[in-house]
Amino acid sequence: MTCVPGKPVVDQAPPSGREMIVIAAGLTMVCLFAAMILGGLYFFTQPAKEHNLHVREETMIRGLLGLTPQARIQEVRRYLKREGKDTQVIYLTGKKLAQLELDGKEVATLDVPNEVATAGSAEEKDDWVKKQVKVADPEHFKYAGRFFVGIEGTQPVGYVVEGITLGFKTWIRFFMAIDSAFTIQGVEIIEHEEDPGLGAEIVQRYFKNQFAGRSFEDIEKISVIKDPLPKDWQDAVEKLGDMPFRPWLEKHRDMLPKNPNIYAITGSTISSTAVTVGVKAALGNFRKRMNIVGKYL
Amino acid sequence: MSEHRTPPPVSTMLMRGLFEENPIFRLALSLCPAVAVTTAVKNGLMLGVAVLVVQVLSSMSGSLVKHIINPKIRIPVFTLLIAIWVSAMDMILAAYFADIYQQVGLYVKLIVAFAIIISRMELFSMKHSVVPCFWDGLGMGLGFLVGLVLAGAFRELLGSGSIYGIAVLPFKPLLLVVLPAGGFFTIGLIMALFNWVDVKRGHKLPAGGGGAHG
Numbered sequence: 157m158t159c160v161p162g163k164p165v166v167d168q169a170p171p172s173g174r175e176m177i178v179i180a181a182g183l184t185m186v187c188l189f190a191a192m193i194l195g196g197l198y199f200f201t202q203p204a205k206e207h208n209l210h211v212r213e214e215t216m217i218r219g220l221l222g223l224t225p226q227a228r229i230q231e232v233r234r235y236l237k238r239e240g241k242d243t244q245v246i247y248l249t250g251k252k253l254a255q256l257e258l259d260g261k262e263v264a265t266l267d268v269p270n271e272v273a274t275a276g277s278a279e280e281k282d283d284w285v286k287k288q289v290k291v292a293d294p295e296h297f298k299y300a301g302r303f304f305v306g307i308e309g310t311q312p313v314g315y316v317v318e319g320i321t322l323g324f325k326t327w328i329r330f331f332m333a334i335d336s337a338f339t340i341q342g343v344e345i346i347e348h349e350e351d352p353g354l355g356a357e358i359v360q361r362y363f364k365n366q367f368a369g370r371s372f373e374d375i376e377k378i379s380v381i382k383d384p385l386p387k388d389w390q391d392a393v394e395k396l397g398d399m400p401f402r403p404w405l406e407k408h409r410d411m412l413p414k415n416p417n418i419y420a421i422t423g424s425t426i427s428s429t430a431v432t433v434g435v436k437a438a439l440g441n442f443r444k445r446m447n448i449v450g451k452y453l
Numbered sequence: 454m455s456e457h458r459t460p461p462p463v464s465t466m467l468m469r470g471l472f473e474e475n476p477i478f479r480l481a482l483s484l485c486p487a488v489a490v491t492t493a494v495k496n497g498l499m500l501g502v503a504v505l506v507v508q509v510l511s512s513m514s515g516s517l518v519k520h521i522i523n524p525k526i527r528i529p530v531f532t533l534l535i536a537i538w539v540s541a542m543d544m545i546l547a548a549y550f551a552d553i554y555q556q557v558g559l560y561v562k563l564i565v566a567f568a569i570i571i572s573r574m575e576l577f578s579m580k581h582s583v584v585p586c587f588w589d590g591l592g593m594g595l596g597f598l599v600g601l602v603l604a605g606a607f608r609e610l611l612g613s614g615s616i617y618g619i620a621v622l623p624f625k626p627l628l629l630v631v632l633p634a635g636g637f638f639t640i641g642l643i644m645a646l647f648n649w650v651d652v653k654r655g656h657k658l659p660a661g662g663g664g665a666h667g
Contacts, residue, residue: 201548
């Protein structure tokens with residue numbers, strides 16, 4: 157070889173066959189080394205990462221619904237199953253496993269054993285459901301979203317729906333708190349890869365809190381506008397989070413009709429619209445689904 | 454093929470990163486993250502520690518593999534090595550330091566493209582064995598960390614009236630410095646300070662920041 161480390165490469169002739177093999181072998185070795193280190197680390201750190209995510213989600217749900225420390229959070233998971241030509245919807249709530257037709261007609265229900273209802277991992281629940289509904293082909297069974305019920309004592313006090321929407325580059329995952337009258341109590345962005353300084357501003361109070369206090373009818377009519385965010389409305393939405401939702405709504409209720417639309421983030425209309433569309437769809441779907449799954453909670 | 458140069462004494466290698474060839478204030482490398490994260494001491498410190506670890510590991514592993522790789526492919530291999538350690542840092546931070554990860558997670562991934570790391574591998578690791586590479590990496594990493602903390606302290610104190618999140622002033626003296634433009638002013642001012650110290654010491658530093666000797 158004509159190359160000496162640290163000296164400029166003078167000879168730019170194409171490498172010989174032997175050299176090419178050496179180069180390929182060197183690169184392969186480094187890649188193998190990389191794969192080993194990263195694979196090993198992934199194996200050790202993934203459980204901790206998932207645990208962190210779980211804790212974060214729970215804190216967020218409690219914050220959004222303003223739950224007391226004694227309150228319980230029950231997850232409701234939704235699945236789709238293809239049965240011949242028909243599709244069935246399956247709900248796993250705290251009490252029941254309900255197998256329904258698309259129009260809500262009941263096919264079968266089952267009581268859920270306590271250890272499944274309180275299981276921490278999603279995998280455990282999914283496996284149990286799969287076994288109960290006798291899935292022949294795993295291709296025909298799909299997890300299709302979830303929501304959470306905040307329960308004080310025995311009474312449901314609010315719902316948190318997980319929504320997903322296509323942002324500027326990839327998916328934005330968000331939580332949306334809803335009361336029993338389908339009014340939005342708050343929105344939290346859980347995961348996104350929007351650009352810092354632009355689309356990433358969707359996590360800021362001045363954007364995400366603009367949804368709070370809107371009823372189902374408000375949201376149906378809502379659109380994104382490019383006007384500048386009025387100062388008084390910005391001051392108002394910045395306060396939600398420092399104070400709980402109910403007193404906040406009482407204080408600022410009269411400002412909602414004056415600001416019926418969502419003010420887009422400057423330079424990030426796509427991200428702003430993405431979240432708005434996502435919230436709209438998630439709320440609409442949730443209302444439809446609650447009519448069906450409500451009695452199984 | 455393995456002609457190791459005699460490494461300079463440890464103190465020289467450490468001081469070089471901290472002062473003479475400080476990555477930010479003398480070499481003016483990786484200014485973009487330096488401006489972006491130094492709005493507060495804490496952010497600067499976290500990113501500084503991450504860069505320090507990645508720099509040390511990359512310098513050492515670069516030195517280890519330099520005999521088995523063809524020098525023609527040293528740049529892709531170096532980039533790959535940096536990427537390994539950055540991904541490792543990313544996973545460890547996400548798993549065990551979730552709070553910090555929320556703050557600096559975005560910037561940790563960007564360390565892959567930090568100019569200072571690959572330039573140390575190219576200038577130093579290619580010519581020296583593992584142990585001097587450790588000291589050189591440590592010196593450069595510390596220099597970067599100290600630079601971020603200095604700039605962060607200046608900007609946080611003047612812009613937010615606090616240090617490490619603790620309020621020390623009842624007012625915000627100069628809001629401008631926490632804005633991106635203020636970041637450049639801050640770095641320019643500290644750069645001037647470095648040059649001033651150099652003049653006081655008798656003007657020993659190479660012009661243009663140096664960085665050519667390893």
